[in-house]
Amino acid sequence: MSGATLPLAALPAAAHAVTGAMPLKAEPFPLSAVRLRPSDFAHAVEVNRAYLLRLEPDRLLHNFHAFAGLPTKAKVYGGWESDTIAGHTLGHYLSGLALTHAQIGCTDCAARAAYIIDELAACQAKNGDGYVAGFTRKRKDGTVVDGKEIFPEIMRGDIRSAGFDLNGCWVPLYNWHKMYTGLFDVIDHIGPNPKAMAIMTGLGGYIDRVFAALSDDQVQTVLACEHGGINESFAELHARTGDPRWLKLAERIYHKKVLVPLSEKRDELANIHANTQVPKLIGLARLYEITGEAKHATAARFFWEQVTRHHSYVIGGNADREYFTAADTTAQHITDQTCESCNTYNMLKLTRHLYAWQPDGALFDFYERAHLNHIMAHQEPVNGGFTYMMPLMTGTKRAYSAMEGEEFWCCVGTGMESHAKHGESIFWQGGDTLIVNLYIPADATWAARGAKLGLATGWPFEGEATLSFDALDKPGSFPVALRVPGFAKSTELFVNGKPVTAARAGGYAIVERRWKKGDTLTIRMPLELRMESAPGDAQTVAVLRGPLVLAGDLGRADGEWDQPDPAMVGTDLIAQFRPVAPEKAQFESHGLIRPGDLNFVPFYRQYDRRSAVYFKHFTDAQWQVEEAAFLKEQERQKDMLARSVDVMHLGEMQPERDHQLTSDISYPVSYRGRSGRDARTGGFFEFVMAVKPGPLILQATYWGDEGKRSFDILIDNQRIATQQLDRSRPGSFYDVEYSVPEALTRGKKQVKVRVVPHDGNTAGPVFGMRLFTAATAKTAAPTA
Structure with missing residues (x-):
């Protein structure tokens, strides 16, 4: 059994060519170029589309209208949208609409996005100084007012900054980062939008004036409050406008307390809020792409390596009660508050940046792990609610936001985005190389070759995938690289049904030949059961089959769970599993589990069931001692x-x-x-x-x-x-x-x-x- 949570190969320390036939750099296919075939992924997108269209834009715009002095058109939503973080959901909503339009061609989504931008532009014009926001401020006497009130105080040096609070306002810069991202996504996935650009430059001017009034030390005080990836927002604004003002501001938003240690390859993550940090590193990654500043790349790479190898759970998520714990202590923190969903949403974004710099299959081993086992579990697949945490403690049910509920947690916002874009990382290209990173059934257009591609697969339940060239306007000789996951002990490849030998490099099987319309390339890999230990305790194990994390099924979530945690007792654990429905990745244990055997099923599908993911593993002799201790504790409890x-x-x-x-x-x-x-x-x-x-x-x-x-x-x-x-x-x-x-x-x-x-x-x-x-x-x- 491996002692590492994620089977990741070591990444090179600097950006240079991967040996073999892999390209130096890569870029994903546009989301609009990919259409999902029927699958759990396609279903998630459709459920999410219906969820987005149930929401009312005017309710999300309520505070924006009110604070600009414009008539409101609907009452404000409840939950977080009625707290001082109000307005954060609107940015996520814009992203969700834009991504859904790109993924499935949803014209209703595009129309809603256009309406929201028109309303934001009207609010900004009424404010007259570039300001536009929906967040509020709670004064010391409890009165709730327009959040704009805090900024003159900050500019005077009256800064009261804590982890989530800035002068009585809940994470205002984080809030604005979500708006910027939503506006950029509309431009990228729906089309050019001068109003969106004007909103961003106007608001940028207001924010820049706030920071211009502060000393460098005061900036660091402000940045002690969670600020999301607002550094990324201004780096991106610079990249699109060429205005050095925005680059200067992006570089000034550099939280030294967290980012300096990472740039020096020091892991000081223990006991700090996890999702506060990930967007900062995404911002550094974007700054590196713009400036070439090596320390930004070093920090981003080192952070990714430490989090995925030393701070993550078997499903790819991280953090307990939203905070990082000490490195390699995961086994001590298997709770009902593990794996905040926003963290994984952001880690996948960071992974895409690192991969674009230098393609390496290890990066997508993590990506697939987290996307399949955490993000796919994040959505309730009937009505489209989302989890905040993904609890891994035995017997804990998942808490999804209700269809008619108004929680609007941060993870509801990222959920709107995550389940709008399941096709975004399947196909990549680097130079003339076509790369397949995720085995999700889909069709795609490869513009560079005038190609229509098909990817037929039963993955992750079946270990075979076939890439087809359904059209190829520019036939010729070029490499096709198929990712070989780190768990795969062997691979077979076939061109047009005939076995071929493939080159191997960077975690890929690479076939280079003269391709023509009608050609197919098939990869087969065994999907075998295996055990994986949690960092910090070799006796705490989880069960996987191929890329899937399997869970012991403990029954319906609407029941009760008041039994002792099941344990595994024996030596050859895998030998004590039997297939029930391997085409659905369902197995059962025989004589392995105490107090009784269980059925094992894909964890991500357990949305309305209770699960056991991690198990203590004992020999028969060890179990005799453990069982006696348990009975003794029951006696104490009765007394x-x-x-x-x-x-x-x-x-x-x-x-x-x-x-x-x-x-x-x-x-x-x-x-x-x-x-x-x-x-x-x-x-x-x-x-x-x-x-x-x-x-x-x-x-x-x-x-x-x-x-x-x-x-x-x-x-x-x-x-x-x-x-x-x-x-x-x-x-x-x-x-x-x-x-x-x-x-x-x-x-x-x-x-x-x-x-x-x-x-x-x-x-x-x-x-x-x-x-x-x-x-x-x-x-x-x-x-x-």
């Missing part, structure tokens, strides 16, 4: 239940209502299958709990990797404890017990428990509290 007086499930709506919870600057959280609640500086949360006579203990549960935090716990306004959190127990939840003075409960039926952070601190999160009677010698629980 605790018998002694409990009251239990507060923080972060869950009904228990909080039942316990009369009140709070301020406090938020529910969910992590590793547990709900909880925190309180930020100046806030609190308080609730009632039942009591009974006699000595009582209040128990609180915390996660052992929380950063330094300090807070008080009070009962009826009397402090009983001060709690410090400092990453003292990494990788696990733990309980802390506080003795409750009998004087505080005597003669009472209930008390108020209050949690208050110290200044500059967060309280918790607290993952539940329990009041129970002190143990006597007779009832003392066994040691866990």
Whole structure:
């Protein structure tokens, strides 16, 4: 079993020719040149098109109209669109419309995009200074106003910048990056649009004036707030206009704290927000393409290598609770909060940049892994909702945005884009070389050769794909390179049904000959089962077949999962699998799983099912010990239940209502299958709990990797404890017990428990509290 999450070959450190017959550089076919044949991918595009057309542009434009002083045409959406990040969805929506038009020729999408641009132009004209935005600002007194209010403050040097907040506004520069990307996508995928360019240059002037008022140190303070890939926006604006003003601004938006270490090949990613960083590196990649600045390429390459090899899960996603963990600790972070979908959306974008600089099959080994197993799982394939996280903890169901819901998370926005463009990376060209990188059934037009191409395949369920030249106006001799995934132990190639020997270079099988209309090139590869270990623990394994991650099927998501995690027990694990329906990649285990065998199916198709992806692997002797420990823990839990007086499930709506919870600057959280609640500086949360006579203990549960935090716990306004959190127990939840003075409960039926952070601190999160009677010698629980 491999100890690496992703079977990636080492990439060259600098841009130079790949040995063999692969070209120096490559570019993808235009999205509009590719049409998907029937498949799960084509279905995803159609479901997404229907989702996009259900949305109402005027509701997404509400704040833009209101803040420009124009009449609104529909009420604002809820969720994030009613928070201070309002407006971010509109940029994603423009991209989704443009990409869908390119992918399937959706004229309704093109018309909507044109309407939105007309409205944005009207809003910008009414503002009169280039400004156009939909985000809001929450003042210190709680009043919500136009987000434009923050920029005069920033220009005066009054900068209050934190991870996601800039002077009371949620990630305004990130928000603008989404708008720029949407406008560029309209131009690229629908057609030239002078109004879109005017919006971008006008807004760019406003943003440039803000940054021009700041010192370099003040710029770094601003950049401490998530700003997306706004550096990419201005690099791209420079590339299209030739105006050096935009290049200067793009280069000034350089977050030194994160980007300098990466340019020096230092991995300092642990405990920083993951998706905040990826777009910065995409921006550096674009700057490298424009300027040739080597340090930008170095940072982008090094970041990609570290994330894919040392910070990623088996499905290709990364991060836990949105944050990178220490390198090679994935096995300690298999939770219900893994793999934010935006992260993978952005990692695929970065991969395309790196591949264009220097084609290498290892890059698309990752791309296929993440695209197939994460992005394809990201969409609910009936109504088109999207997940925020892709939970890999056993038994956790996926939470999709509802068809009629108004969540509008960031991952809803990227979902609109991801499922509009499943054809974008199948076919590439480099010089006179035709490259096939993804085996997705499709037809394509190769303009350089006047060719009509067909790609017939049952991949990833069948290990064969056939490329056909259905038309070829310019026949001749040229290479065709088919990617050979790193997992493939062997390959067979056939031209017009006859075996041929192919050259091998850079992860590709390359056939060069004189091609003509009607020719076919077929590749066959075995799709074998294999195990892959999670970084950090060779005994934590996942099952794959070819490019597919397989999952143990635990039943419908609308049921309950309250069983122990299944484990694998044995030595030759693969030998204990049997095919059920190999054409659907379905298998079953025999005598392998404890407590009982499972059916294994493609993970991405488990949208309405509960799954087991990672399994602990034990020998028979090890399992004897593990089973005994589990039974001992069950005994301890039963004893605790018998002694409990009251239990507060923080972060869950009904228990909080039942316990009369009140709070301020406090938020529910969910992590590793547990709900909880925190309180930020100046806030609190308080609730009632039942009591009974006699000595009582209040128990609180915390996660052992929380950063330094300090807070008080009070009962009826009397402090009983001060709690410090400092990453003292990494990788696990733990309980802390506080003795409750009998004087505080005597003669009472209930008390108020209050949690208050110290200044500059967060309280918790607290993952539940329990009041129970002190143990006597007779009832003392066994040691866990």
